[in-house]
Amino acid sequence: MAGKPKKADTMNADLKKAGVYDGLQQKEVTAWMDLRNKAAHGNYADYDRDQVRRLISGVEAFMRKYPA
Numbered sequence: 285m286a287g288k289p290k291k292a293d294t295m296n297a298d299l300k301k302a303g304v305y306d307g308l309q310q311k312e313v314t315a316w317m318d319l320r321n322k323a324a325h326g327n328y329a330d331y332d333r334d335q336v337r338r339l340i341s342g343v344e345a346f347m348r349k350y351p352a
Contacts, residue, residue, distance in 0.1 A: 292317050304350065312342060 290298070293314070300310040319339050322330045 309346075313346075316343060 296310055296313045296317070299305060300307060316339050319331050319335060322328075323336075
C-alpha cells in the first residue's frame with residue numbers, strides 16, 4: 285500500500301488506534317466526513333445551516349488542538 289493515499293476513514297481509525305485521539309473524537313470526525321459527503325453529493329436536505337456551522341467550528345478547534 286506504499287505510495288497510495290489512505291482513505292479518510294482509514295486515517296481516522298489509525299489515529300484513534302495510535303492514541304492520537306480517543307473514540308469520541310473519532311466519532312466526531314466520522315460525523316464531519318458524513319456531512320461533507322452529503323454536501324459533495326448534493327444531499328442538501330440531509331443537513332442544515334447549524335450543522336454546517338458546528339462542523340466548521342469543530343474542524344477549527346480540531347486544527348488548533350492537533351496542529352500538523
